[in-house]
Amino acid sequence: MAKSKTRYAVLGMLAIEPMSGYQIRQLMQMSTANFWSESDGQLYPALADLTKQGLIVSKGMQKKDAREKKMYRITAKGQTELAKWLKQEAETQTVRSEFMLKLFFGANVEPEVNLEHVQVFRHRLKSKLARLLEIKKQVEREDKDSPHFPYWIMSIEHGIKQSMAQLEWCDSVIRTLEKMKH
Amino acid sequence: MAKSKTRYAVLGMLAIEPMSGYQIRQLMQMSTANFWSESDGQLYPALADLTKQGLIVSKGMQKKDAREKKMYRITAKGQTELAKWLKQEAETQTVRSEFMLKLFFGANVEPEVNLEHVQVFRHRLKSKLARLLEIKKQVEREDKDSPHFPYWIMSIEHGIKQSMAQLEWCDSVIRTLEKMKH
DNA sequence: TCGCACATGTAACGCGTTACATGATTAC
DNA sequence: GTAATCATGTAACGCGTTACATGTGCGA
Numbered sequence: 083m084a085k086s087k088t089r090y091a092v093l094g095m096l097a098i099e100p101m102s103g104y105q106i107r108q109l110m111q112m113s114t115a116n117f118w119s120e121s122d123g124q125l126y127p128a129l130a131d132l133t134k135q136g137l138i139v140s141k142g143m144q145k146k147d148a149r150e151k152k153m154y155r156i157t158a159k160g161q162t163e164l165a166k167w168l169k170q171e172a173e174t175q176t177v178r179s180e181f182m183l184k185l186f187f188g189a190n191v192e193p194e195v196n197l198e199h200v201q202v203f204r205h206r207l208k209s210k211l212a213r214l215l216e217i218k219k220q221v222e223r224e225d226k227d228s229p230h231f232p233y234w235i236m237s238i239e240h241g242i243k244q245s246m247a248q249l250e251w252c253d254s255v256i257r258t259l260e261k262m263k264h
Numbered sequence: 265m266a267k268s269k270t271r272y273a274v275l276g277m278l279a280i281e282p283m284s285g286y287q288i289r290q291l292m293q294m295s296t297a298n299f300w301s302e303s304d305g306q307l308y309p310a311l312a313d314l315t316k317q318g319l320i321v322s323k324g325m326q327k328k329d330a331r332e333k334k335m336y337r338i339t340a341k342g343q344t345e346l347a348k349w350l351k352q353e354a355e356t357q358t359v360r361s362e363f364m365l366k367l368f369f370g371a372n373v374e375p376e377v378n379l380e381h382v383q384v385f386r387h388r389l390k391s392k393l394a395r396l397l398e399i400k401k402q403v404e405r406e407d408k409d410s411p412h413f414p415y416w417i418m419s420i421e422h423g424i425k426q427s428m429a430q431l432e433w434c435d436s437v438i439r440t441l442e443k444m445k446h
Numbered sequence: 447t448c449g450c451a452c453a454t455g456t457a458a459c460g461c462g463t464t465a466c467a468t469g470a471t472t473a474c
Numbered sequence: 475g476t477a478a479t480c481a482t483g484t485a486a487c488g489c490g491t492t493a494c495a496t497g498t499g500c501g502a
Binding site for chain 1: 272301353356363365378418430433436440444
């Protein structure tokens with residue numbers, strides 16, 4: 083298995099602005115969810131790890147309970163580490179789509195079954211596209227002057243273009259499957 | 265982690281025609297690689313497992329060495345199991361793209377760095393697209409009369425449309441990054 | 447006062463890749 | 475003869491999700 087990139091995902095989020103772990107999770111869901119996400123079981127240990135290595139520091143009130151909100155911020159050392167990673171070429175990842183695999187084996191069941199799957203897939207794409215367009219508007223409103231602005235728009239545009247292409251593909255596939263029914 | 269679908273991927277391949285483990289690997293690389301693949305460490309144990317469950321049988325010469333080619337074929341029970349899985353709704357998968365994550369954090373490095381990454385990405389897409397077009401031609405030549413034909417074309421078309429959309433996106437992003445350089 | 451969102455963390459478990467082990471056959 | 479390809483399998487290891495544990499604050 084490839085080396086975990088969780089540390090860099092966290093580092094990058096904290097390079098945007100100081101945040102708590104919970105806020106990182108929320109921001110990821112809002113921004114990178116379409117191409118990157120982390121679960122709790124990855125996120126919190128990563129924060130502890132990065133702190134131990136001095137790449138981030140927590141301004142948390144470590145009094146008694148520890149069950150309190152901890153605000154983290156990236157250090158100069160962390161910025162350097164992040165930049166170093168950003169300069170390296172990205173590894174190609176292996177994608178896995180159960181939906182596509184099922185369609186590939188589609189001849190083993192009636193066309194109706196596959197048609198149903200494609201329609202569900204299409205519906206999900208529609209929602210995803212609507213969400214992306216919404217987020218794009220929000221970013222254009224709120225982050226116009228941020229240095230991150232062009233990059234955030236690019237990543238949103240990527241999702242939009244992908245979704246639109248896939249929707250067109252769905253429509254073409256649905257037509258073919260409709261014809262196969264009779 | 266989601267339940268492994270390796271057994272179904274293998275079952276589906278053997279529903280096309282009887283094959284050895286090695287041939288399954290090769291066929292996957294040629295056909296489903298863009299949306300599904302299995303490593304040796306998954307494939308061979310799965311074959312043993314499916315055999316034990318009577319979903320496939322091996323017509324292998326189990327004489328002495330066992331280091332001989334084993335031809336597997338799917339059983340009626342296996343066909344039933346495959347069809348059952350095909351009828352179930354596919355789980356949505358979490359995609360992860362290190363490249364996209366790096367671009368999202370692009371503001372932390374010079375535009376030139378990101379430009380370089382996009383160009384590498386674009387180059388890979390070009391190769392992928394060329395390969396898909398080649399495979400499409402081959403399938404149209406060799407599998408015209410197979411019941412799998414429409415489904416195989418659909419899955420190839422999906423890859424083609426995706427690649428083309430991403431290439432357009434790359435060109436647009438490259439233009440933006442070029443402008444940011446000065 | 448009940449439930450939900452906020453908030454942090456750990457443990458268990460299965461998944462999937464990589465590397466290793468072994469050996470036959472074919473092409474140069 | 476020697477390198478590549480065919481061919482099957484196992485073991486180790488790290489990765490990532492899920493479920494669990496724990497507690498606070500707030501609004502209906």
